[in-house]
Amino acid sequence: MNAKACTGEERRTELRRVMVIGAGLIGTSIALALRAHEVDVTLTDPDPASLRLACDLGAGRPLEEAAQVAPADLAVIAAPPAIIPRVLRDAQDRGLAQVYTDVASVKVSVLREAQRLGCDMATFVPGHPMGGREKHGPGAARADLFLGRSWALCPTGKADPVSVAVVTELARLCGADPLVLDGAAHDQAVALVSHAPHVASSAVAARLLGGDQVALTLAGQGVRDVTRVAGGDPGMWEEILTHNAAPVARVLAEMAADLAATAEALRTHTAHSNEATVSLEPVRDLLERGRSGHGRIPGKHGTVRRPEYAVIPVVIPDEPGALGRLFAAAATAGVNIEDVRIEHSPGLPLGVAELYVLPEAVNSLAEALTDDGWSVHPGA
Amino acid sequence: MNAKACTGEERRTELRRVMVIGAGLIGTSIALALRAHEVDVTLTDPDPASLRLACDLGAGRPLEEAAQVAPADLAVIAAPPAIIPRVLRDAQDRGLAQVYTDVASVKVSVLREAQRLGCDMATFVPGHPMGGREKHGPGAARADLFLGRSWALCPTGKADPVSVAVVTELARLCGADPLVLDGAAHDQAVALVSHAPHVASSAVAARLLGGDQVALTLAGQGVRDVTRVAGGDPGMWEEILTHNAAPVARVLAEMAADLAATAEALRTHTAHSNEATVSLEPVRDLLERGRSGHGRIPGKHGTVRRPEYAVIPVVIPDEPGALGRLFAAAATAGVNIEDVRIEHSPGLPLGVAELYVLPEAVNSLAEALTDDGWSVHPGA
Structure with a gap:
């Protein structure tokens, strides 16, 4: 939103209208994130069921239904790498958007084929958001899929700086950390x-x-x-x-x-x-x-290192409400549980909840939980 | 507790007195599990600090302080594989216990060296509990480290059946599934x-x-x-x-x-x-x-397959008490949370809690949480 358009007012980094081509996990997640920022999103997918599901989830409107009065600010091509260059060329021929990006996990082969097909490289900024899930399809999509993740941008030397700014803004709206690097390095x-x-x-x-x-x-x-x-x-x-x-x-x-x-x-x-x-x-x-x-691997979310949490194992009975009582007791003690892992023991009525808290909170939480009758094992 | 002693009443599968040689993660965890069953545990370790910590954690008494009136029912050698045969031979020479086991993750080399040293193979039943942590030492020990895990037993043909029964009972007291197999197969x-x-x-x-x-x-x-x-x-x-x-x-x-x-x-x-x-x-x-x-990998805990849980993502504010309120709402709905994973977003005031519940509980829980004002994303 800071960069000013340098090639006319129709190019700006404020994203108002975005087209997402491909309503799978990644495309739908991007659409959901944009919708949370009031961006007008149109969607398209070769599979009508995927498209319908994505729209029903609130990811946007089908492209067919939208009155396409003007090119979108950005088209996101969320398709397999083999078809991206062809989809890009087709979209550019139809003038669907002012700027284009993709989300493929490979860049050199996509760039090479796009250039061979004569795509306009001034408006194409390849991207790769470093988020994903083992599940596929729009049903697995989440607006926060890219929160705190890196988002690689690999513009060629021909890319318009405004195009780069537009795709950078896309990454920011999805909560990701944009990172510009060369396609081969990527x-x-x-x-x-x-x-x-x-x-x-x-x-x-x-x-x-x-x-x-x-x-x-x-x-x-x-x-x-x-x-x-x-x-x-x-x-x-x-x-x-x-x-x-x-x-x-x-x-x-x-x-x-x-x-x-x-x-x-x-x-x-x-x-x-x-x-x-x-x-x-x-x-x-x-x-x-x-x-x-x-x-050498950085902390969980890209370059952001999480604080070193301390772990408090607490024995929990495997019954409804046990975790609720445990977290209520933690809240009463004024301690925020940063993370929790549960180890279950099939066939046994006990499990262990490992509570991750800031180190300075260990003693007070352990005391409070012990006073509340819990079997607490700090330091174990 | 079922098998009757066949070589005299001093051999029984009921474990009353156990000696743990080596107060590291595994030895101390076994000792803690046994103490939870009222077993009298004596401990020894070449490192006085480890021994003291294990005892302070309630894992048992130091061997030196115990009035050793008779051999223990069982000695557990929780030492690195290279020194197990020598420790075994020494313990057998001193008559410290009636039955011996170890916990090393290799078996053939230990058995070969034990035989070469002339150890009594009738009373030695090598074992390998399939639990562990990345942390080491008695401070990381947990009584439930082996709950629901496999515990391999690799007796040779010379092993006394009562010895096998004793070590089987050890595995059971630790909550593990004993599994007898050949050392080479192990x-x-x-x-x-x-x-x-x-x-x-x-x-x-x-x-x-x-x-x-x-x-x-x-x-x-x-x-x-x-x-x-x-x-x-x-x-x-x-x-x-x-x-x-x-x-x-x-x-x-x-x-x-x-x-x-x-x-x-x-x-x-x-x-x-x-x-x-x-x-x-x-x-x-x-x-x-x-x-x-x-x-082909079986469910998380040994041969026991966990039910296929459904996942309900819920957006949570990153503040004290949020998880407590969430779990309290789940408890009010009468739904047991089987597991939970939390995704934090550094620098952002939101996270996502993924609640794992039985599939039949998804609808009622999602409704109850939505009514309670939570941002719930079932099916996402």
């Missing part, structure tokens, strides 16, 4: 922090096909976390990986080399287990590098 | 579901050392989950891996081959991206196998 970054980790997760999960049911019974939280993303849609991920093939291939080859070296060191150790000369250096080295790399 | 299983996944997590996390800070800013929940276990202690994991070297090496070699094949397919695809003849079959195949393998 693709290398997501290969590292998203695409290659997904393949590694699949490689771990694929091994579980070789275990019997007893082996799987021994699965704990670790392997569940490592393999969670492997439950994602193979078709969608195949498309993502093939559109970011070279950067992903490089990272995967490095991972494969690390795993092969570790396997070889362990195998050699077994074969010569009576000889102290066998070096386990590759094993220790990988574990050390892994811990260092893990430590 | 080691192969944990290589698959724990040890190799840990190394894969390290290999993903190690790559993050190669990314700049902007790349890491794009990290989402996926890579956080995949790399969570890579934050574990390298020294502890090196010991675990080297004690289960051959099974882990086999799984890692298979993972490395999958990742290398995927990298090669993607690299070839890039090099020949204009030729439709390049096969992406290895990529799709790994993604499909990964999803199938992920689907």
Whole structure:
């Protein structure tokens, strides 16, 4: 809303009318966020059921019903990467909007194909909001899907600064942190922090096909976390990986080399287990590098580090109202519960609620809950 | 408590006196669980501070102070795998207990070394409770650490059935599901579901050392989950891996081959991206196998599948008492919240609480909360 239009009053960063092309999880979530800011949103989707559901959820009006008197301020193309350039060219030919963006998780291949198709790169600012869910479709959409997340913007050198300002405003209205970077840098970054980790997760999960049911019974939280993303849609991920093939291939080859070296060191150790000369250096080295790399990941929400909360485990009976009584007791003590995790024990009448609070609140909350009759375990 | 002693009344499955050797996370958690069942627990640890803390937490009495009138019913050796056989032999020589178990995550190497040292295998039943935390030491211990988890028991053919019954009773008192299996089968299983996944997590996390800070800013929940276990202690994991070297090496070699094949397919695809003849079959195949393998993991707590809960997102103001009011409203509606996840938005006065409830409770809870003035998003 600060940047002034420099090419005429029809271009401005204040978003009044936005068109969302593709009413899936991402498109509908963006639409819901915009609607919360009173933006006029029109929606379109090749699937009539998705479009109807998105509109019923309050994400906007179908494009067909809207009296399209003038181009929208912005069109958001929330479609798979393979069809984005064609959709963009078509939308630009029809003059549907003044500025265009997309939300694909790959950028170089989209930019290359858009240029090959002769799209207007002055009004196209590719984007990638770093939010998502394992669920798909408009029914899974949430207005807050991008709250506090990074939103990558990858304009080419041909992009109009006003176009960049418009898409920056879109990210801000969705509560995200806009981050401008080069398309190639973006693709290398997501290969590292998203695409290659997904393949590694699949490689771990694929091994579980070789275990019997007893082996799987021994699965704990670790392997569940490592393999969670492997439950994602193979078709969608195949498309993502093939559109970011070279950067992903490089990272995967490095991972494969690390795993092969570790396997070889362990195998050699077994074969010569009576000889102290066998070096386990590759094993220790990988574990050390892994811990260092893990430590580089910023706090949960993009660059914003959450304060270090203290955890108070409280035993709770597994019955209606127990949590309500617990939180009411915390509220009476004037303490804000920042987060809570519940561990249930099937077949047993107890669970444990882990209350996350600011460190300075631990003592007073623990005392108040204990006085209220709760089984509290601070420091445990 | 059912099995009758067959070698004299001094052997029984009712545990009255247990000795825990090693007051770390696992040993202290076992001791706390036993104390909750009125079992007399004595503790020992080479580190006086750990021992004192465990005792102060109510996990038992120090061994030195206990008037040791007779051997304990059971000694639990909660020590690293490398020293277990020596500690076992020493404890058996001193006649500290009638039955012995351990809690190490590897079994074959411990059994082999125990036999080599001449330990009495009739009274030794190796065990492995499938619970843990990322934190270490007695301060992190919890009486419910093993609630609903599997507890592997790996007796050799020489084990006395009464010894097995005693250790089975230990697992039951800790709320776990005892599971008897062969030591080699155990080691192969944990290589698959724990040890190799840990190394894969390290290999993903190690790559993050190669990314700049902007790349890491794009990290989402996926890579956080995949790399969570890579934050574990390298020294502890090196010991675990080297004690289960051959099974882990086999799984890692298979993972490395999958990742290398995927990298090669993607690299070839890039090099020949204009030729439709390049096969992406290895990529799709790994993604499909990964999803199938992920689907084989049983529900969160061992073999017990949790019911499929429905999720109701509710917008909550970030202020003291908000969660208390929310749960009080749920309790008034007579609905039990089975689980809850909270998404905070730093810098914004709102968050979203995802309430997990039985599917049949969704409508009544959503209505009650809406009537109570909450911003409820069932189906979102």
